[in-house]
Amino acid sequence: MLGARQFEVDPVRIVHETIEGETILIDLETGIYYSLRGSGAEIWNLLIAGITEAEVVAEMQRRYGSEVEAVAATTEQLIEDLLAENLLELAEPGTEPVSAPPRPESANGLFEPPTLERYTDMEYFLLLDPIHEVHAGGWPQAAAPAAGGALPN
C-alpha cells in the first residue's frame, strides 16, 4: 500500500553516483555494490529527494503516462528492494523534501523497468588487506566470474 513514507540515505555507509542514466551504489559496511539501470536511476533520484513514495510513483506515472500500472508496480517493488538491501532508510515523517530532480534529458520517453544488480565480489576487502587474484594458473586465465545477479523487481 502506497503511503507517505519518505526516504533518506545514510551518507556514512552508502556512497552513490548517477552517471549517464545509471546509478552506482556502494555499501561501505558490507562491501556489496549495486548498479541501478533502466528507470532505476530516475526513481532513485526522486526517492533521495525526500518526496513520499506515493509522490514518486505519481511523478513516474506522469512522466510515463502510457504505462501507469507497470510504472506503479515496478517502482513499488524497487523501493522494497532498496529497503531490503538497506540502501534506503525511512526518513522522519514530514521531512522537508528538496525539489524533485527533473526527468533526465537522456530519457527516451519509453518506460524501462528498473533493475537493481547486486555485486558481492568485493566483500573480502573488508576482511583482508588487499591481495589481488588472477586464477591460480596465472595469466591469461580469468578469475572466477564475479558473483552477482539481478534482483527481482
Place this chain on the structure above:
Amino acid sequence: MEPGTLPGTACDLRAGYGRAAERGEEICHDLVIGPWRLRVMFASGRLACALTPPLTRLLADPASAALATIRVWDTASTGAQPPPIPVEVEGDARDDRFRVEYRTGSISLFDCSARTGYIWFADPAQIDWYERAEPLRPAIHWALTTDRRYLAHASGVGDDRGAVVLTGKGGAGKTTTTLASIDAGLSFIGDNYVLLSLEGRQPVVHGIYGNAKVWPQTLQQLPGLKPYVKSWDVGPDEKLVLEIARHRPESLATGLPVRAVVVPEVVGGGDARITPCSPAQAMLALAPTTVLQLPLTGFGLDGMAELLRRVPTYRLELGRDVMGGPRLLSTLLDELAG
C-alpha cells in the same frame, strides 16, 4: 585525552613519536607528487630503510612548505612504548577531524585540521609484505585527497601522447597489461594506485609507487621482467614485487594528461579487442574497488564521475597474446592525442 578515542589516539601517537625520535636517528624526506609535497619523518633509520624503497622516485630533500607532515615510528627499533591501544584491534574510524586505520601491529592516523599524520608499527621486521610494497598508503591517501584529486585503484601507462588509466578489480588484468606496456615501449606511471587530479584543464595522472606486484605465474608471460624481481623468497600468499623504478628508471613517467580510462578484462582466448564502453560501466569498475580499499575520505564519487565524463572510456578484452593489449593502447593513444 581518553585513550582509545580518536583525539586520545592522536595524542598518544604524537607523544610516542616524540619519545621514539629522542634517540637522534630522525630522518626527514619530502615526497614530491606532481605539484604537491608531503613531508615524511621517520623516527629511526631502520624503519626508513624498510619503507622508503618503493617511494624512491618521489624522494626529495625537505624544501618549501609541505601539504602535510607524516611522522612514522615503531616500537622495536626505538624502544618507545606502543600507544595504549590493543594491537589486535582492526578496523577504521573517522570523525570530522581524524581518520584512523587500525591493523594488527600498526596504526595510521591523520589529523585533517593539523594536516599531520602519525603511523606506528610494532616492528619493522613484521610489516606485511603489501605494506612494504606500498608503504604509508592510508596516510598518503588522506593527505592528498580532496574533492578534486584522489588516489584511485588503477594503473597508468603512457608517453608524450598522454596516458591511459587502467582500472578494475583485482584480477582484471591491470598489472599484467601495465607491465607488458613497458615492454611495448610505453612508460610506467604507476600500478595499483595512482593519483588522479581534476584541478587543471585536463585530468592528470601521477605515479606514486615505483613497483608492481605480480603472482609468479604472470612472469611466465613476461620473462623479460624477471631481473626486476626484488626477492624470489616469498610466501605462498605473497606476490613478487617488481622494482620498476630501480631497474627501468628510463621507463618512468608521471604527471601525464589522461586521454582515456580503460577497463581491462581477461577473456582468456582470441585476440585482444578494445571497444567503447559507457562511463557507467567504467564507474562500476573504478569506484567500488577504489573506495573499498581506500576508505574514509569523506568525499563521494563525484570526482570519479567527473573524470569519466571528461575522457572517453573503453573496455579492453585481453586475449591470449599478452602484448595484444599494449598494442591496442598505443593505437588508442595515437587516435586520442591527435
